[in-house]
Amino acid sequence: MRPPAVGVALAVVPFLAILAGVCYDWWRYPKPAVVLLEPATVCFALLCLAVVGVFWIVRSYGFWKREQRLSWRMGLAPLVVVATVLVFFTVQTPTDRAFDRAHPEMAELADSMLRDGTQHLGPTEINGYEFSTVFIREDNCVYFVDSRRSAITIVGWLYTANCTPNLDRFRRLKPVAENWFSFEQGT
Template structure:
């Protein structure tokens, strides 16, 4: 294969102008880009904020995961060919697996904030809405959880609704002194005293 116009890097073979092979660099670079994209989606960082709907997340995540699988297959083929032709395993082929391992380790060490982390502050907000000292809130972040709305409905319950979604909406409802009836639920599952996880059709 020929070098590019600048003589910097042959993208197919991983060759420098002097002919020294560095296989796996392109695969590692693409792997890093996709991992960054998926991490932004997981942690709801720009451009994927809490207002990103469920359908959009699926349309981004599925192709990204399929691309990672394809890159994994390409890496395996490349590793076998280079090892057979050169009689050694180049260290540059370790870059892509290292990127994947680093992304997985980051998620394991620093998991996305969950309900238990945000529950004390959520309860404070709910109690303020119940006693009339608080106001409905929209597009708000509570200890890492992002909500499209926090409102007290006609049944007296306080609904913490996550971002609007194409098919359904999900969130948590604070049920002290009330029975949740304001919405037609697909699922309503108790997750803690006075708290239930809900999903309802839009």
């Protein structure tokens, strides 16, 4: 039995590419279908990676059992997976880049809404990034909602220069800049 080598490493590439496509917005699903298609795509890719991983484990164990040694070729597939995971953690998503470009203008809009007493704005485009709605809750936090990122939860950014967010309202609340949080609320 030969150790798993280049073939197994190449077998993981399409499934890693599918995950990258979802993560980096290489394509968009139609609005109502995104609820099913995006999770189905991710599950399909992860399932296929798991199948290739099991194949790699079986082949690696069989080779080691027979030869009582390891081969450098056995490390190719895990190396490809680890390198891709590192890319996912180091390369910003298009959404994060768009926020980095737009958040100074978002802060200006939030401050003007707070100053003028405007409670709600409909679809708003700021520096090329479109928000489905921008609103102020009773806590004086300004919510910038991005309905393109999720059809089943409310996601976006929270401007907190004039408020302290109530943590019980959020499924996820992550600081992304001074006075800014990325948020997710269940519907």
